Amino acid sequence: MTREKDLTRRRFVALGTGAAAAFASSALPAVAQENWPQRQVIVVVPFTAGGTTDMFGRIFAQAMQAKYGQPFIVENKAGAGGTVGAGAVAQAAKDGYTLLVGTASTHAIAPFVYKRLSYNPETDFQPISLFATLPNLLVVSPKMPVKTFPEFIEYLKQNSGKLSYGSSGVGASNHLPAEMIANITGTKMAHVPYRSSGDIMNAIAGGHIDLAFDNMTLAWPQAEAGTVRAIAVTSKDRSPTAPDIPAIAETIPGLDVSTWHGLFAPAGVPRPIIDRIAADVKAIYSTPDVQAKLKAVGAVASPNTPDEFTMFSAAERNKYRDIVRSAGIEPQ
Known part of the structure; x- marks a missing residue:
């Protein structure tokens, strides 16, 4: 075999090996995807x-x-x-x-x-x-003398700066509704962050805070048990889970913070x-x-x-x- 032919053969072998390696590497992810999850x-x-x-x-x-x-x-x-x-x-x-x-x-x-x-x-x-x-559910301490959202707004205005609410932290979905209501009514409430919705419900029941706009998944069972009082939902419509609880949008048209x-x-x-x-x-x-x-x-x-x-x-x-x-x- 001449030197030129030998070099040509080696190039083809190298190209073939490279192509096989490329095919193998491209095939591996596909196999991994097909077999997900493997761990x-x-x-x-x-x-x-x-x-x-x-x-x-x-x-x-x-x-x-x-x-x-x-x-x-x-x-x-x-x-x-x-x-x-x-x-x-x-x-x-x-x-x-x-x-x-x-x-x-x-x-x-x-x-x-x-x-x-x-x-x-x-x-x-x-x-x-x-x-x-x-939706989120506005719940208050049973000790608070309000049963409707309009009553809550009036009480909030009379006690601006005196009430506190719980949330999961700044920017959490249960933080924004409280800030929106305070802004709309020109009032102030103290924000108390907690690590979980369970902690928030316990804080209301224990008298440490006055209210919360928390997720219905935990707030509604607590309301049914009587440890908190449900006032209104933050969605534009009433919740099929609690159809007797009005939407805040019935008092403040257009408000929807689901x-x-x-x-x-x-x-x-x-x-x-x-x-x-x-x-x-x-x-x-x-x-x-x-x-x-x-x-x-x-x-x-x-x-x-x-x-x-x-x-x-x-x-x-x-x-x-x-x-x-x-x-x-x-x-x-």
Whole structure:
């Protein structure tokens, strides 16, 4: 064999080896996507255990673990209105093994109430699917002499600066309604942040704070038990769970501060994995038992597609941007 032919043969061998290696490397991700999940999946809940967001995350994790036989571990990373946990997931590997239960707080409100975020809610995440939507419920201490929203407003005006309300932190979905009402009525209330909705309800029952605009999932059962008094919901319409409780919009037309919970992955996770998880969420949250469980606590199961959730999230950011500005909340 001549030297020229030998060099040509070696080049073809090298090209063939390189092509095989390239094919193998391109095929591996596809196999990984097809076989997902092959190991433990972390589902980050950016609030403490026992709260509303935690409940939605555990419904999803338990059903997924039962289906796939792999551990789906709920990991609570609370702090700064959910932004600590969200920031951690934004930096996670883009392989579908770390997911986030995001909320209106983390993905629609935070950009407008925090001067610095460790993540961009629009570009650092891939929305997968909504879990559910729900209103907040205005609840007050049973010791407060009000039973209707107009009575509450009058009492608030008479006691401006004397009442306190609880929330999960600045920018949380249970923080904005209180600031909006204070701004609309020209009154002041002391803001007391807590780590969870359970802590807020305990604080009202214990007489440590006067009221809260908290998620119905925990607030409504407490109202039914008599530990707090339900006054009104923050959605534009009454809740089918508590049809006798009026909407604030019946007194203040146009007011609508509902909240939502959904599943996100770090941006860049392969689309086949995203689509598979979205299909699983739809199956889980479409079952009659899950829908009944959610309705009992004031939530409405609302699974959708990744593209629909992306558009929904963008619209919510625009909506809450305007709400934050109208409430006069300064970024911190």
